[in-house]
Amino acid sequence: MSIFIDGSTRLVVQGITGRDGSFHTRQMIEYGTDVVAGVTPGKGGQMFDDSVPVFNTVVEAVSERGANTSVVYVPAAFAADAVLEAAEAGIELIVCISEGVPVQDMMRVLPFVEERGARLIGPNCPGLITPGVCKVGILPGQIVAPGPVGVVSRSGTLTYEVVFQLTRAGIGQTTCVGIGGDPLIGTNFVDCLEAFEADPDTRAVCMIGEIGGTDEQVAAEFVRDRMSKPVVGFIAGRTAPPGRRMGHAGAIISGSEGTADEKMRAFRECGIAVAELPADFVGLVQAGL
Amino acid sequence: MSIFIDGSTRLVVQGITGRDGSFHTRQMIEYGTDVVAGVTPGKGGQMFDDSVPVFNTVVEAVSERGANTSVVYVPAAFAADAVLEAAEAGIELIVCISEGVPVQDMMRVLPFVEERGARLIGPNCPGLITPGVCKVGILPGQIVAPGPVGVVSRSGTLTYEVVFQLTRAGIGQTTCVGIGGDPLIGTNFVDCLEAFEADPDTRAVCMIGEIGGTDEQVAAEFVRDRMSKPVVGFIAGRTAPPGRRMGHAGAIISGSEGTADEKMRAFRECGIAVAELPADFVGLVQAGL
């Protein structure tokens, strides 16, 4: 089992003919993802790599090919509209990889997606992977392995680091989800924790947070109140100066809010095992399993 | 019993110090309506007629006086915002008397009100009255009497005409509702029919429609499919020329849609007794009771 994506995922790639879209579509297909369609306005009727039909609109990809999941690789200026299009077309899970989406745009996207009962992951995220079954986004397939641990993270390469260490230590994953580093995102820690708690195959969860906002604190309370499975947490940015945006638009300490210390304290108070270093995950997860 | 308003109605009058607002507030109080507050920005702290406290905002009227119903007498340009304010303040029933509200404004008001679980009656309507108990709006109290008939109408004075004939014939009413003559209104025929069907004291319903739109046709199907109580219907505008707005913004035949013949045919096909003249209501209702 897994969360959000599995063998029934029928993926449409929005921006399939672009540089990033085409590269990662090939990677996803190679990994075994069922890429049923692509969308690029004006390229409808073409075939991508002789195997994936391209449409002008998402609604065609849904009606012609039964797509139920979409991944968005379009440029930031058009990403929000691509998400809206997917939601309106009835796509259930929308994964927005695009970086640099204006926060104003996201503010209107979030209620729109929610009203349609769809789930958005991202934007500015690496996507998600269910090892051995399906990958949607840009997470490298070779660093994961099937197993009992759920991983959720605001980061990209830091996730790879942690997941790779788990895999090398023989600890596989149910699903790894990168929820994205922007201040407004569709799916947050709590949403993923809830899904992992409900997934019978997930036996422990790794949560990789960072400075900025209060999502980790809210997630900590969720773990305390509603989770039976062990959770190991990490916060990046203990040495980050306040008031500066650390790469991710969401990684910023505002005033005294959103510091790593505050988040780690919340973790500890709510019974989450805290990894001081990425390398600590392996031991803490092994202790929890 | 009754629908929408009764002895528990605690009314706030928006625009209480205006010409129409003050006149009708006195009429409503005289009729027995529990007018608990008024709102006029800048007149907060005053008393209206030494008996009704005036506030600057609806939210104060709700928190200080427990208002649960509001009636809006403010000028058309500000009416939509007044409705939004009432809905946001937690008012459950909002009756908008104001005439001439731009349809663009109403288009945003309707989902806002619905999302907050409030009911809007109007705009451009005479309001409603539960004989002997409570009146909200401008319907004249002296023409109604308590009894078993529900009345719902798109019109103002035509409603008075019908209700007065019923009353003179000894047929009283549970509640009379004027839903308004605009193309976009908060509460339509079906909403009222549903409420009358659920009201144990209502034993028959009079429905007064007019040309324009398809609300009466939809209502006819509701009567056929979901109502056990007898319904008598009337349509004004059989002699109205197509394409002309007959006073009410909503009373216009567009192309071949919304004619009186079409509506009366729908009534007949769905088992609604059709009054050819206003005077026919009395006999048809007596036959139904």
Add this chain to the structure above:
Amino acid sequence: MNIHEYQAKEILRAHGIPVPPGEVATSPEEAEAIASKYGGPVVVKAQVHTGGRGKAGGVKLADDAADAAEKAAAILGMEIKGLTVEKVLVTPAEEIASEAYVGIVMDRASQADVFMVSSEGGVDIEEVAASQPEAITKLRVDPRYGLLPHQAMGLAWALYDDVKQVRQAASIIRKLHEAYRAAGATLAEINPLIVTPEGEVKAIDAKMNIDDNVLFRVPDVEAMRDTSAEPPAETKARDAGLSYIKLDGDVGCVVNGAGLAMATMDMVKHYGGEPANFLDIGGSSNPDKVVTALEIITADPRVKSILFNIFGGITRCDDVANGIVEATNRIEIDRPIAIRLTGTNEEEAVEILKQAGFAAMTDMDEVVKEAVSLAHGGSD
């Protein structure tokens, strides 16, 4: 409120929609001057507030300026569906590779604006809707989110296959929506939206209706009202705050409330008469309104009797009675009047009328029968 094609085009142009040039002429000479300025063939189009101008001969192609003068002479003064043509639009003739329809209308059933587009353009969209509904693509615009870019693209894909035309059409659709919102319209149509042989997408004909209730917010649009295109009596009624529509019958009706006014007209017909008008004096009690109402009705030579039907609520019956008396003092009313008054201050009203020599009834059926009978030369 209706506006003319040339006015709708001005609005669309101001919002960046490609609309060919065009100017209005009120005489053949003006039309000739405009046509010679453009050079080449032009189209001369009647500017009246009704559809079906083409079928009625109100749209003509002219080969050159002299021909334009001739065509304008033929069209100016023409009657189309009872409306006299006072103005023509002169616009260069365009080469057309294909015609489509794009429209947006306030839709009551969906409580929102709804776009309708069809690749079957240049013809009456209601006919297309009836004969081949599948040729029309509709889109409800969520009033909370507005028209989204991908929605405009989706509509444009319903019109064209070539992405270059699709992008132009999507841009036009977005701008049409902006123009529609900014003008407070309840309908805006481009029909036809053409593609030229060079692949350019342009709006060749346009129509807009404006919400009367929004005019206070859009003075530029309100200034487009053309009172020369409506009966003077309707202009006078509107200026006095009355709602009046002229019909062809002989029983003049004065009623308070739109629903009651319609029901009164229906009843006139029911009892064998023909209503001469719809007239709602509204909820106010100003006697001046009654005077104006009587002036308008008596100015219609077809009117043979006058029917008052007043149900007093906010309207006070005594005010209406005073208005009637006042009117008979100011103007000579040479046609019989049947009056029914009931409700607020009914007794005072009856007394006022009695003093002035009028009788008043209380029953609606009776007064209508009486008015019809009076129109037919009956009792008085």
Add this chain to the structure above:
Amino acid sequence: MNIHEYQAKEILRAHGIPVPPGEVATSPEEAEAIASKYGGPVVVKAQVHTGGRGKAGGVKLADDAADAAEKAAAILGMEIKGLTVEKVLVTPAEEIASEAYVGIVMDRASQADVFMVSSEGGVDIEEVAASQPEAITKLRVDPRYGLLPHQAMGLAWALYDDVKQVRQAASIIRKLHEAYRAAGATLAEINPLIVTPEGEVKAIDAKMNIDDNVLFRVPDVEAMRDTSAEPPAETKARDAGLSYIKLDGDVGCVVNGAGLAMATMDMVKHYGGEPANFLDIGGSSNPDKVVTALEIITADPRVKSILFNIFGGITRCDDVANGIVEATNRIEIDRPIAIRLTGTNEEEAVEILKQAGFAAMTDMDEVVKEAVSLAHGGSD
């Protein structure tokens, strides 16, 4: 992106908010000229991208033009929280009857813009929030409906009792929201919003932060970027598409990915070192970026060792390796480098580095320990 007070005021003025006049001076002479133009007392205010200017002595009242020159001389060149004052704003001194706070901020928790207003103005709003939270009124703006007129009035009633001031404040609040939206801001504050003795409501100080991601849409606002107000290395990094923040440590860090970069810094500290910077080379594989990154880092004299931590995903390790070799060809790198590369094309990268005389590690902990040790004069 931060903009200066005077720039924020320009935006507010353009949206119709009453803001007293003001001009920027970069020298005492300019300040004097501006002050003599206004006549009367003026306020001279340091324009730097940080709060607490008043406490730091960066805001001074001047009695006349000569005094303004003196005050400007004192403020220009001053250091406030590490930033040198290059510009002062000279603005007429206003008489103040009362001070309030009005702000709007993009709020992550409510996924919307949130207004905060307080009648306790002219002081740090975070202090008010901490000491008397009940003095702050908040309002979430539904992104689907925007700020509604009654909501603006409701906020204004929280500030004033007099309806004349309430209406002025409500208008300012609505225009502030418009300005905030139009500029793509994530924060906009007026502090203080004053009432003059004559009862006029005016914005006396203003602050705006802009969403970096929206700048492509608002070129007028992007043009307000003041690179003189940030370290040149950060400007250079941004121009090269790098995300760089200078810190005070001695281990220069080059990492791909923001989260991994932060974790690397944290680990440097954990193993006894101090990171010299945050630097994310992003997901692309352009060797030029690596060269620029090394240029920036080696330009910092405090840096004693350089740490590469690359987890190849989209980023190809061989590209990074090529960049390192390229950089050592182009510039002299006189400080030791510890490199860790793993993931995509790791083997090729190791080979490339080996050819050029560099060793590469695969473990993050080890490379960090090594870099810290190198900075402390350890092995190499």
